[in-house]
Amino acid sequence: MSSTGMHESADDAEYRAAVADILGVLAYGELMAFERLAYDARMAPTLDDKAALGRLATAEFEHFAALATRLSDLGIPASAAIEPFVEPLEEFHARTAPSDWAESLIKAYVGDGLMRDFYREVTRVLDAETRVVVEKALADTEHVTFLAERLRRIMAEDPRCAGRLALWARRIVGEALLQARLVATRREALVRLLAGGRGVDLSAAFDRIIQAHAGRMAAIGLAA
Amino acid sequence: MSSTGMHESADDAEYRAAVADILGVLAYGELMAFERLAYDARMAPTLDDKAALGRLATAEFEHFAALATRLSDLGIPASAAIEPFVEPLEEFHARTAPSDWAESLIKAYVGDGLMRDFYREVTRVLDAETRVVVEKALADTEHVTFLAERLRRIMAEDPRCAGRLALWARRIVGEALLQARLVATRREALVRLLAGGRGVDLSAAFDRIIQAHAGRMAAIGLAA
Numbered sequence: 242m243s244s245t246g247m248h249e250s251a252d253d254a255e256y257r258a259a260v261a262d263i264l265g266v267l268a269y270g271e272l273m274a275f276e277r278l279a280y281d282a283r284m285a286p287t288l289d290d291k292a293a294l295g296r297l298a299t300a301e302f303e304h305f306a307a308l309a310t311r312l313s314d315l316g317i318p319a320s321a322a323i324e325p326f327v328e329p330l331e332e333f334h335a336r337t338a339p340s341d342w343a344e345s346l347i348k349a350y351v352g353d354g355l356m357r358d359f360y361r362e363v364t365r366v367l368d369a370e371t372r373v374v375v376e377k378a379l380a381d382t383e384h385v386t387f388l389a390e391r392l393r394r395i396m397a398e399d400p401r402c403a404g405r406l407a408l409w410a411r412r413i414v415g416e417a418l419l420q421a422r423l424v425a426t427r428r429e430a431l432v433r434l435l436a437g438g439r440g441v442d443l444s445a446a447f448d449r450i451i452q453a454h455a456g457r458m459a460a461i462g463l464a465a
Numbered sequence: 466m467s468s469t470g471m472h473e474s475a476d477d478a479e480y481r482a483a484v485a486d487i488l489g490v491l492a493y494g495e496l497m498a499f500e501r502l503a504y505d506a507r508m509a510p511t512l513d514d515k516a517a518l519g520r521l522a523t524a525e526f527e528h529f530a531a532l533a534t535r536l537s538d539l540g541i542p543a544s545a546a547i548e549p550f551v552e553p554l555e556e557f558h559a560r561t562a563p564s565d566w567a568e569s570l571i572k573a574y575v576g577d578g579l580m581r582d583f584y585r586e587v588t589r590v591l592d593a594e595t596r597v598v599v600e601k602a603l604a605d606t607e608h609v610t611f612l613a614e615r616l617r618r619i620m621a622e623d624p625r626c627a628g629r630l631a632l633w634a635r636r637i638v639g640e641a642l643l644q645a646r647l648v649a650t651r652r653e654a655l656v657r658l659l660a661g662g663r664g665v666d667l668s669a670a671f672d673r674i675i676q677a678h679a680g681r682m683a684a685i686g687l688a689a
Binding site: 272275276279280282283287288289291292295296298299302303305306309319320323 | 496499500503504506507511512513515516519520522523526527529530533543544547
């Protein structure tokens with residue numbers, strides 16, 4: 242391990258198991274986000290909105306493809322890497338199916354934000370090449386602006402929906418953390434990599450994620 | 466009009482109305498294909514299959530984006546151009562929702578094929594710049610090979626499903642032609658452009674489309 246705390250190579254078995262988990266959960270997270278956003282786009286009130294959500298969905302697919310390529314470069318079959326995360330991620334999406342356009346925007350905004358926070362937390366434990374792939378996904382921020390603006394406009398037009406959307410956002414965070422906790426109890430190498438040595442202080446990481454979420458809510462005028 | 470029968474510019478009003486229709490129906494066709502394919506990907510039996518259908522869906526989205534850009538370059542709002550085709554295309558997809566993975570592959574294979582045939586028929590009446598956009602979408606053929614191979618494999622593994630899938634393909638063609646006929650009765654400028662002057666012999670075009678469909682069915686071992 243280098244002085245920065247990052248792995249410089251993907252050689253040892255424990256690291257490989259953990260990085261397979263990180264890439265696996267991110268890859269399946271992106272693929273599911275792609276599927277769900279494309280499907281949620283059917284609720285868009287205008288063609289521009291539909292196209293914007295479609296554009297976001299295709300960006301998530303490109304992230305998935307890049308992560309799957311990195312897995313394959315590491316000699317790890319993508320299907321094996323995602324397998325432990327299929328059930329929790331399907332469960333998350335099944336429990337957070339939006340019932341209208343505003344709910345689907347909130348889900349995209351909150352879900353994408355949490356995924357980015359997770360990306361940010363894990364970059365520090367990754368080898369340099371894997372980190373490049375992960376940081377490329379993080380650099381893609383155009384649609385965050387779109388989602389925030391669109392949500393602010395919806396709440397300006399109909400201030401009464403703010404309460405409902407704040408509750409909905411809380412539900413999404415709650416379900417995401419619930420599934421994350423379930424995953425953590427089952428993936429020892431992942432947790433050891435994240436928490437061990439020069440890795441992440443998990444409790445501090447949790448605080449940062451919640452704070453970042455509160456910041457995103459404040460940016461659209463909602464309490465977290 | 467040039468000696469090739471193509472419009473060299475998008476100046477006259479009748480041509481503009483017809484080209485708005487062509488780009489509108491293709492754009493919304495691609496956007497709906499994107500949404501539906503991404504959603505159908507949930508039925509994929511393996512991650513590779515899911516990723517392949519997702520890749521196909523993102524390609525359809527890129528075609529949509531290119532067509533929408535061309536509309537906007539012509540000063541035509543995309544939302545206005547697609548409006549006449551929203552109902553027939555939604556109706557088509559509502560009537561042809563696949564119930565399993567094999568049905569969704571057949572729908573992608575048949576539907577994409579019909580869309581390409583339509584692209585091919587209309588290119589000859591388009592101005593040069595619009596034609597470039599349309600031909601770029603046509604050049605994208607990688608996934609046709611994937612779909613045909615995957616369908617051949619499914620039928621090799623379970624020959625009994627061939628009869629059901631042949632019926633399903635017929636239903637998709639039938640619904641597509643039904644909606645196309647409805648559209649034709651309502652869009653006079655479009656039909657005049659396609660059928661008029663050096664344009665398309667509509668009855669010959671219909672025969673070519675049916676023959677191309679039969680050829681695609683034969684390529685996967687099914688009767689049309």
